[in-house]
Amino acid sequence: MKKLGVPIGVLVILVWCLLPVVWIISLSFKSEESVTAGNPGFLPSDGTNAGWDNYNKVLTDDLYDFFPRAIINSIGISLIATTLSVIVATLAAYAIARLEFKGKKLVLTMSLAIAMFPVVSLIGPLFDMWRTFGIYDTWLGLIIPYMSFTLPLAIWTLSAFFREIPWEMEQAAQVDGATSWQAFRKVIVPLAAPGVFTAAILTFFFAWNDFVFGISLTSTESARPIPASLAFFVGADPFNRPASLLAAAAVISTIPIIIIVLLFQRKIVAGLTSGAVKG
Amino acid sequence: MTTLTAPAPTGNKPVISDRSRAENRLGQKLIAPAIVLMLLVTAFPMLRAIYLSVFDYSLTAPDDREFVGLSNYLTALTDPLFWQTTGITVLYMVVTVAVELVIGFIFAMVMHRVIFARGVIRTSILIPYGIVTVVSGFAWQFAFTSTNGFVNGWLPGISADFNWFGETNSAVIAIMVSEIWKTTPFMSLLLLAGLAQISEDMLEAAQVDGATWWQRLWKVIIPNMRAAIMVAVLFRALDAYRIFDNIFVMTNGAQKTESISFLTYRQTIEQFQLGMGSALSVLLFLSVLLVAFLIVRLFRVDLAAARQEG
Known part of the structure; x- marks a missing residue:
């Protein structure tokens, strides 16, 4: 328990800090049409990855x-x-x-x-x-x-x-x-x-x-x-x-x-x- | 008059040397630009706000400006909306600071103990700190929406089409999540600095x-980092009391999520009511002073530590 505390803590910190960043990056790759229609989920669902279109x-x-x-x-x-x-x-x-x-x-x-x-x-x-x-x-x-x-x-x-x-x-x-x-x-x-x-x-x-x-x-x-x-x-x-x-x-x-x-x-x-x- | 009093100080005090007089002059010259800039954008507009607050003054009809005494203040202070926004602002402040203090402390403990990957942790903890608050607001708002977000799918017991921004409680929670995510790193870094000051000998x-472990935490660690905790709480509490960006982005004040800063902004910039807006500005300023005073009094914050005097 004591030995695991710090590594678990580190993992929690990394997830806490980076998850919303990964999320906004993932959202930026969902295609515009799919987002207008509704495209729930953390990653773009099948066939809705827009590549660099949104950035362009x-x-x-x-x-x-x-x-x-x-x-x-x-x-x-x-x-x-x-x-x-x-x-x-x-x-x-x-x-x-x-x-x-x-x-x-x-x-x-x-x-x-x-x-x-x-x-x-x-x-x-x-x-x-x-x-x-x-x-x-x-x-x-x-x-x-x-x-x-x-x-x-x-x-x-x-x-x-x-x-x-x-x-x-x-x-x-x-x-x-x-x-x-x-x-x-x-x-x-x-x-x-x-x-x-x-x-x-x-x-x-x-x-x-x-x-x-x-x-x-x-x-x-x-x-x-x-x-x-x-x-x-x-x-x-x-x-x-x-x-x-x-x-x-x-x-x-x-x-x-x-x-x-x-x-x-x-x-x-x-x-x-x-x-x-x-x- | 001056000729009579001028020689007196030199008689009583040691003669001021040319060098220390030059030092005094150089010091004042070096701080002058900073003082002027800080006053130009704070004290002067604040005085102007006090002046404007006693007028009925709308930018849409600037010629109809009319002196109304304290009636703007009376209107604001007797309007339930003012007290409701003040209440919700205090709620934002108390909840976010309390949660951040606990999470920030755990993070600080982990960072203090960890011996590997320190650079990686430092880097990741600085990303929420550095990220634009508006971006954090958007990221969390979209995360909470049922149309494109993931929160409803991940949280057990929440239906997939639950609308977080459809009612006050859940909307306030969403705003607080964004605020807490963005500012916990700052809190944990201040607490980490406090932890670093505790001698290992004492703990041993x-x-x-x-x-x-529990006794060491409460009898040794926390009492010894009291100054750091208090400074972190004071800074974050006053920051949280001014909450604006997240509300603007996530709800635009809908569902009674409006803070006192947001109400002031809306009166001034959106409705061009400069007189009423100025009265609210003055009230906002006074309430921040009151909050600062209460925190300093309540927790007996050592301001010298914050100012690193001595």
Whole structure:
């Protein structure tokens, strides 16, 4: 019993985590006609395997031309927001980890408050403000809120990493005549790069996942990101969503996440746990 | 006035060196962009929401904006719909966090003990964490449908054409399943970090003294990872209280599955009632504050641990 506990646990974790993913992949291969008629079961029933048809359709059919555009929007907006957010957070986290200054408590308290902020309560005023500023339904209109809401996570993760850096090297550089700023840029930035990279991954996940801002602050396909665009898939029957096409689109939107997770799982776990619980 | 008071601090306190003054200035300069960005998108719109909430203001008739005082709040607070959505939101929060805490803890224990295939487990547990919530919502919604799903076929005692989204209870369960699936990994990773802090010596000592597995769990492991549990509960509870994506995708608020976030969204974006929507925004904000306060008080969460101060 005791020896079997861990292997069974591992099996349960794997099934729990992967079953819904396998399911959505399986659904994406059910043919569109069979899904409209009803095609229950985990795997496509006999003769209803559509191959790559659903993928072809969501990527090339004129009816769904908003989806390829949404992929571009999502990639562009998420990458820009991630880059800017990580730059701003790196500056702040360096100050928090290394410098004594007034207002340190304020940043930490504010980040904590914002991490818990109910985003939906902001969309009304933001909707109004963004229309006044002329950035409603633009990339910028989404990049700004994504930056603000990823900053807390990025600042925590980064300041946790920065505390582990051997700072004597910075002092050594200063003894050799470098200013505080030079020591930061030439010595610390290269040392901090792995932490910065982890913060960037977590930030990217947030931006890629966002739905509330995506659906409220866009009105056309010019800035609508993938999660919001998925709500606009309509099939022949307006009351019955085209499940297999949606599944194909969902799988496409998950590919970047799976690649990042496969490549950087160790870093992501380190980042998630260091940011939230002090080790 | 200033000329009289200015020299006083230098007299009482040690003279501030140029270096520490420069450090103070550099520190403030480095955090300034972060502060500005965070305030621009939260504090400023929140103040604007408070301002708009005292108007009868609809985007379909912006010129008819009219000051109505607190009547939007009164309307909301006396409407049974508001209390019903608040109730269902609290239900989502309590059930999902409780289930996730149990499953997440079991997962964390397994991951802590396992010596093989650590990379594979880490990778698989990060997939639900990284996956888009809307995708999780769709995957589970289709899984629960009788037309194309598999849940009815797999669950014993459920007829093949049972409609999960036809009534409140089953629809709420379906939404909770998606929410729990997606966020349990986050919970288990936070708990794993807490488990890693427990010294093996202490566990061995307990074992030598004859403590059973169950006693070790309750007397050694759980008390020693209290901080990690509390932080995980606080984060997840506030996250669950804001539940929106899964409801939007899976039921669109039908069958009384609507959460307080969803009600606010519907008033503001779908019905263009910016005045009423803003009042609901303020109420949502206040209720999140209340929930945070209650959790911190109830469980005496050590916020310094969450903020990794010190």
